[in-house]
Amino acid sequence: MNAKKIIQYLAPFTIVLIIAVFIFDIWSNGSIVHPGQAGYKANCSECHGENGEGIKSLVPPLNHADFAAKNIDSIPCGLKFGLNHPIKVNDTLFDGTMYPFDTLKLDEVQIANIINFMNKEYFNSDREVTPQWVIEQWKKCKK
Amino acid sequence: MQQTTLRQKTQSLVMRFFSFLPALCLMLASCNFNTRLPVYGPKSTVEVMKDGRKTIDSVDYALPTFQFTDQDSNRVDSNTIHGKIFVADFFFTSCPSICPKMMKEMDLVYEKYKANKDVIILSYSIDPNRDSVARLKHYEKKIGFESSKWHLLTGNKDSIYNLADKFLVSAGEDPDAPGGHIHSGNFILVDKHRRIRGYYDGTKEDKVQKLMDDIETLLKEN
Numbered sequence: 001m002n003a004k005k006i007i008q009y010l011a012p013f014t015i016v017l018i019i020a021v022f023i024f025d026i027w028s029n030g031s032i033v034h035p036g037q038a039g040y041k042a043n044c045s046e047c048h049g050e051n052g053e054g055i056k057s058l059v060p061p062l063n064h065a066d067f068a069a070k071n072i073d074s075i076p077c078g079l080k081f082g083l084n085h086p087i088k089v090n091d092t093l094f095d096g097t098m099y100p101f102d103t104l105k106l107d108e109v110q111i112a113n114i115i116n117f118m119n120k121e122y123f124n125s126d127r128e129v130t131p132q133w134v135i136e137q138w139k140k141c142k143k
Numbered sequence: 144m145q146q147t148t149l150r151q152k153t154q155s156l157v158m159r160f161f162s163f164l165p166a167l168c169l170m171l172a173s174c175n176f177n178t179r180l181p182v183y184g185p186k187s188t189v190e191v192m193k194d195g196r197k198t199i200d201s202v203d204y205a206l207p208t209f210q211f212t213d214q215d216s217n218r219v220d221s222n223t224i225h226g227k228i229f230v231a232d233f234f235f236t237s238c239p240s241i242c243p244k245m246m247k248e249m250d251l252v253y254e255k256y257k258a259n260k261d262v263i264i265l266s267y268s269i270d271p272n273r274d275s276v277a278r279l280k281h282y283e284k285k286i287g288f289e290s291s292k293w294h295l296l297t298g299n300k301d302s303i304y305n306l307a308d309k310f311l312v313s314a315g316e317d318p319d320a321p322g323g324h325i326h327s328g329n330f331i332l333v334d335k336h337r338r339i340r341g342y343y344d345g346t347k348e349d350k351v352q353k354l355m356d357d358i359e360t361l362l363k364e365n
Contacts, residue, residue: 046346047243055247057285082239099239099321 036117039110043101052122058096060089062122069123075115076134077141079106108134178360180332183339184311206309206337211267211298214279215290219265223294228361229263229333230354232345233307233314233326235270236282240321241328245345246286249330253293255355262358264293267306269314269326271297310339330354334361 041050044062048054052063062068067089068075082100086093106114108131115134119125184204191200210220230252234242249264256262268274279295296303307314312327332341332354340361343354 046241055243056250056287058246059243096243097237097239097322 034113034117034120036113036115039106039114040117043106044114052118054089057092057094060087060092060094062118064122064124065089068118069125072115072119072123072127072129073137076108076111076137079111080138081141108132108138179364180340180357180360183342203336203338206306206333206339209302209306211296211303212276213290213294213296214276214283216276217290217294219294219296224263224265224333224337226335227261227263228335228358229265230358231265231267231310231331231333232329233267233269233310233312235268235322235324235326236274236278237270238322238324241346245328245330248345248348248351249293250286250288251351252330252355252358253288256358257289257292259362261362265296266293267296267303269303269307269324270322271300271303312342332357332361334364 047059048062049059052061052065054061054065060067067087078098079101083098086095088094111134112129112131115129116127119127119129182203186201186203188199188201190197192198208221210218213219230249232245232249234245249266253264268279274295274297276297279297283290283293283295304314307326310331312329312331314324314326316323317325328345330343330345330351331339332343334340341354341357343357344350
């Protein structure tokens with residue numbers, strides 16, 4: 001068999017394979033990524049870690065963190081005004097301060113996305129919050 | 144099939160070699176043969192007597208001597224850094240923004256060189272009035288490291304700010320900044336003669352990796 005015939009025979013299969021890889025690529029990049037992931041990466045991961053692991057006893061973890069999972073309702077206020085009191089996370093005391101994100105101008109949609117991302121990824125929870133819920137929590141903030 | 148002659152074979156071999164030549168050149172160019180690190184800062188000139196005649200000699204920029212106190216109340220001065228390479232940065236314990244990330248990255252440098260007595264780390268507090276020895280000790284415990292290797296330093300505020308100037312980095316008070324202070328996030332590599340040999344963004348993993356590569360280069364330097 002000469003080379004030309006082999007190429008002619010294989011060409012349709014190659015095209016099908018390329019299309020399949022292309023479709024898989026769009027599917028795996030497009031639909032699996034949570035909308036809150038980019039917000040988490042841009043605003044939280046520097047200190048709380050790419051995988052929510054925190055930094056030693058300086059910055060508390062978020063991944064499987066009992067404190068954060070129990071206090072989801074207070075997260076919108078914590079992000080807006082910062083945290084300035086000691087907290088106990090998974091039996092470790094953290095007494096540092098958290099930057100108030102109000103200065104970064106994160107809006108209710110971005111914060112709802114980030115909380116939903118953390119619910120799913122770090123707290124094993126199906127709970128979904130809405131931007132309206134974030135605004136409701138903000139009204140209750142003790143500044 | 145046509146029979147190829149020896150002449151054709153050698154020709155095609157030579158052609159092949161030449162077609163690889165640009166790639167080879169690129170590969171060689173990407174290797175860094177000049178491994179000597181630069182010396183930062185302005186050179187100064189001095190008059191020296193050489194063979195009974197006055198001549199002008201240029202001198203590399205070097206950091207001045209200093210004296211501060213670390214988290215164990217020990218004095219850290221020229222004797223501490225004598226004959227050692229050190230990595231310096233500026234921070235403060237109540238810093239809510241870039242410091243935790245810088246500490247995480249510096250901890251990697253610490254972990255790599257904790258057994259090497261030729262390398263130490265100095266972190267200067269730019270909020271020395273609040274950062275007492277006790278506070279620095281508390282901060283050390285949060286990260287967990289050996290104080291003889293990684294000194295957290297406090298002292299006279301003006302001296303620290305003056306030293307930051309000499310390190311050619313910015314540090315200052317700013318009521319609008321988170322935590323009330325602004326400072327450079329750079330890690331600074333200093334050689335045995337107190338000369339600055341590199342600046343690295345202490346919040347970026349790849350830059351800190353470069354710092355560790357450069358420490359290796361500097362350790363080989365006499």
